[in-house]
Structure formats: structure tokens, C-alpha cells
Amino acid sequence: MKISSYKDNMAGEKMYKESYYNYFLEIDEVPVLVNLRTGAIAEVKRENVQKIKEILKGNIVDEELFEQLKYGGYIVEEGYNEYEEIKMRNYKARFDNSKAMFTIIPTFQCNFDCIYCYETKRNKIMTIEKAEEIADYIINISKNKKTISIGWFGGEPLMNFKVIEHINMKIIGESEAELFSSMSSNGYLLNYIDVSKFDELKIKNVQITLDGIEETHNKYRPLIGGGKTFDKIIKGIEKLFENTEKTNVSIRVNVGPENYDKIEELFEYLEKFPKERMKIYFRWIFQASEKNKDFHVHVRDFRKENSFTKLSKLYEMAINRGYKVMLPILNGDMYCEFDNVYNMVIGPEGEIYPCTVAVEEGMEMGKIENGKIKLETKKHLKWHSHNGYEDKNCKECKILPLCHGGCRNAALNGNRGCPEEKRETESFIKLWYKVKKFEKKMVVR
Numbered sequence: 001m002k003i004s005s006y007k008d009n010m011a012g013e014k015m016y017k018e019s020y021y022n023y024f025l026e027i028d029e030v031p032v033l034v035n036l037r038t039g040a041i042a043e044v045k046r047e048n049v050q051k052i053k054e055i056l057k058g059n060i061v062d063e064e065l066f067e068q069l070k071y072g073g074y075i076v077e078e079g080y081n082e083y084e085e086i087k088m089r090n091y092k093a094r095f096d097n098s099k100a101m102f103t104i105i106p107t108f109q110c111n112f113d114c115i116y117c118y119e120t121k122r123n124k125i126m127t128i129e130k131a132e133e134i135a136d137y138i139i140n141i142s143k144n145k146k147t148i149s150i151g152w153f154g155g156e157p158l159m160n161f162k163v164i165e166h167i168n169m170k171i172i173g174e175s176e177a178e179l180f181s182s183m184s185s186n187g188y189l190l191n192y193i194d195v196s197k198f199d200e201l202k203i204k205n206v207q208i209t210l211d212g213i214e215e216t217h218n219k220y221r222p223l224i225g226g227g228k229t230f231d232k233i234i235k236g237i238e239k240l241f242e243n244t245e246k247t248n249v250s251i252r253v254n255v256g257p258e259n260y261d262k263i264e265e266l267f268e269y270l271e272k273f274p275k276e277r278m279k280i281y282f283r284w285i286f287q288a289s290e291k292n293k294d295f296h297v298h299v300r301d302f303r304k305e306n307s308f309t310k311l312s313k314l315y316e317m318a319i320n321r322g323y324k325v326m327l328p329i330l331n332g333d334m335y336c337e338f339d340n341v342y343n344m345v346i347g348p349e350g351e352i353y354p355c356t357v358a359v360e361e362g363m364e365m366g367k368i369e370n371g372k373i374k375l376e377t378k379k380h381l382k383w384h385s386h387n388g389y390e391d392k393n394c395k396e397c398k399i400l401p402l403c404h405g406g407c408r409n410a411a412l413n414g415n416r417g418c419p420e421e422k423r424e425t426e427s428f429i430k431l432w433y434k435v436k437k438f439e440k441k442m443v444v445r
Contacts, residue, residue, distance in 0.1 A: 014077055015078035016070070017075065017077075017078050019035055019073055019076055019082060021036040021401055023035075023398075023425070023426065025433075027433050027434075030044075031044040031049050032433050033074060034429050035072060036399060036401045037082055037085070038072060038073035040072035040074065041432070041433055048065060051065055055075070056069070056074070083400075090389065090404045090405075092333065093332060093334045094334060094340055094384075095341055096340065097342045099146070100138065100141060100145050100342075101148075101149045101342065101344075102138060102150050103150075103151040103152075103337075103344070103356060104150060104153070105126075105154055105155060105345065105348055106155075106157050106163040106164060107124065107157070108122040108348060108359075109122075109125055109154075109160075110154060110224070111186070111188060112221055112224065113222055114220060116296070118357065124348040124349060125160055126160055126163045128163065130349060131163045132170070133350060133369070133370065133371055135171060136371040137372065142175050143176075145177050146178065148177045149181075151184070152181070152182070152183040152203075154184070156185065156186055156188075157184070158183075158185050158188075158193060161193050164201065165197065168201040169200075179202045180202065180204055182203065182206070185207070186221065186229070187206075187208035187232075187236045188223075188232050188236065190233075190237065191235055191239060195243045195244060195247075198240070198243075198244045198246075199247060204248065205249070206247060206249050207250040207251075208233060208237060208250070208252070209251075209253070209254060210253060210266060211254050211259055212255075212259030212262050212266055213230075213269070214228070216259035220254065237249060237273060241273055247277075248278065248279070250279045250280075251278065252283065253282045254283060254285045255282050255283065255284050255314065256284070256285045256298075257298060257301075260314075263282075263317065264317055267318070267321050267323070270323075275324065279323075279325060279326045280325050281315075281327070281328060282311050282315060283328070284307060305423070306424065308420045308423065308427050308428060309424055312427050312428075312431045315327075315435070319438045324439075325435055327428075327435060329402050329421050329428070333404065334404055335388075335403055335404045335407060335408065335417075336407070336408075338355035339404070341384050345359065346368060347359065349367070350368035350369060352366035352368070352375065353365070354383040354409070355409055365379035365383065366379075366380065383408065386408050387405065388400070388404055388406060388411075391405060393416075397422065399419075399422050403422065406418045407419075
């Protein structure tokens, strides 16, 4: 379909076509036009719907609307290759070394025995001496970089809080780059450490998992040897908010058949916390190991084909209660941070892993020793060799600008790695629109 603008004709004719990545939907009786490549979301006046459809077909019936559609990326020049644009953006992100990004595992030890845990329980714990080596390495390669990003992971990272303090404080004191730090924690040990240090340590965000109300959470996420954890976590979050000014909390809720219908009750426990410092997101419990096969089959049977629509109801529930939410697939120009060739996961002994769901023994692809890194080139190349932009199915997929080929780890294990948003793209778009509307940040008016 070709569109020519009178104004463009005056300076030499330009021909236009509709973007491949458009969706035109009716959401809550409001016509909404979305472009997945640009992220443009526009509410459309009812009287303009037919005009816009005509313009997208190639008939300019309103010059002002035509210019607005061009601005939002809903139409592009005839010779413009949108696929090549998003591929270039992805490559730039994957090979960007302007920032130093690390995920550090100070210990594989954990005080929880979650029924869906994919990690093999190991007793590795980082020493202060190894922490010093790792900090020196990070400081050294961060020269001439503006920022350093460190995410703390586990096991349970707070079981080795002294290492977190040591590395963060050394970087703050000796590096010219600004530190941004975050943490994934089960939240239980927030009650037993001095959380007032988090602001000084530049820990900007802590992700904590609450799997529904007390009953289901305690079943899914008990202490090792048995024991309830829910109340302690709630108290730990309360303590964190009371003793910090800049640390935010992301609540992750892993959803399964036993807690799905009880999620709304969870919000009652969270009402005491400052909503401006919280975000909530929901993901289905996923199987990343051979443990508890029957449990995971039960989860898959419950999810069925409309799994994202089911999750959307939980997101909408949170929005309606005034909570900010996070949509994980909206992660910039990469599927996740571990697509970047310079990002790495550092284990307790300085060993290097490709991502946080690939930390089992045998998956190491290098090590930091004496302040230097030694990479196993073959493993490193294999991890980064997957490229969704070379896959025929991915090339034709309209959600490619958001998923960029999907999960690298899944692909390398013989699976497609597609996010569940692909199966129900319209449900995802409807949720995205509602989130944007809630945030009052409509991209195109």
C-alpha cells in the first residue's frame, strides 16, 4: 500500500506504507492504535477511526492525521526496512560496552526450600579475599565508564551481607563511575541485618517474592527443614521502608493453581507500604529443572492456552488498587540483560556463568583470578551465538521488537524461548495500554 503526501510531493515525492508492527484494537470501548516498534500508543477519537483506516490503506483523507501517524511510526517510507532498524538497535544493545554490568552471587547457600527452586543446593560462599579480587576487577574495567550496575543474587545474598558491603563500599570509594545496585532476595533476613546501610550502599531496589497470601506462600516458600516465612518477610519489608529513603521494592508473585484465586487478598498485606516506592509483577511458576515434575505439570494444565489473559487479570487488579506494575517483556532492545556480551554472572569463587538460570555446575564459562578474567572462549561464543534475528519465524513475528528472539538459555537448550506474550499479543497490548493510561504517559495523542 502506498501513501503520498502533498507536502512531500512539493519537495520530491515520498511514498509511504503501513508499519508491519501496528495493532488497531478496541479496548474498553476506546479505539487504540499501537506500534510495537516505536512503542507509540494512541487513543483515537471515534470520528477519526475510518479516516485513519483509509490513510493506512494509502488514501490521504486528512493531512494532519497523516502527519501524526508518520510521527508515531504507524506509517513509514516505502523503502524503509523496519526489521533492519530493530535488528540494529538490538545489536547496539548487545555489544554496548559503555556501561559495566555484573550480577554477583555471594553465596549459593539459601535458608529457603522453595518447591519450584531450580538451583542445586551448594555450600559455596564468597570470602572477603575473593570479594576484594572481584571488586578490583570491576573497578579496573570500569575506567572511563559513567556507571557500574551490580545486581546481587543467590542462593540468598543476604546470607553473606558482609561481602555485599565490602564490594559496594570499595567501588563507591575507589571508582569514578556511579554505582547502581539492586538485589534479589527472599526478604527473610531483612529482619536480622542493618538495612539502614542500603542507602549508603547504593542499593536502589530489592526484589522480594511473595507467592500470594500466608497460606500459599508458606507452602511454596518454606524455610529449610520446614517453617513459615510470610510474616517475617512482611516485617522485613516494613523495616526496609522505615530505615531507608531511596530503596524501592519490587514484589514478584509466582503464580500457580493454588494461589491464583487468592492473589487479591495479598494486596491487603501490602497496603501499609508506600506505593510510590513499590512495583508488582506476576509470572507463572516455570520449570527450569527436573524437580517436582508433577507439580509443574499441574501448573501447565492450569495455565492452558489463555495463560497471559489470566495473568492480565492480576495486573489489572493491582492497577485498580493503585499499585505500579512492571511488564518484564518491556526490557529495551534486548530480551534480558544477559544478552549483552559484556554482562556476566560472577559466582562465589569468581566463576563466570552466562545468566542467573544457568548457574549449575558445568555451566561455568570462565573465572576471575588475581583481578583478571579468563574466559572459556568456546562456551562464551556458544552462549552469544544464538541470534533470533537470523531465525525465519522470529523475522516474521510482530512481537520481535519486544522480545528480540526470546530467551537465549531456552533456545540453546532446544526450545523456542518465546515469551508467553507472543501467544496472546492482543491481551498483552490491552494490558500495556491500561498500564500506560494508569501512568498517564500516553506516547501519542
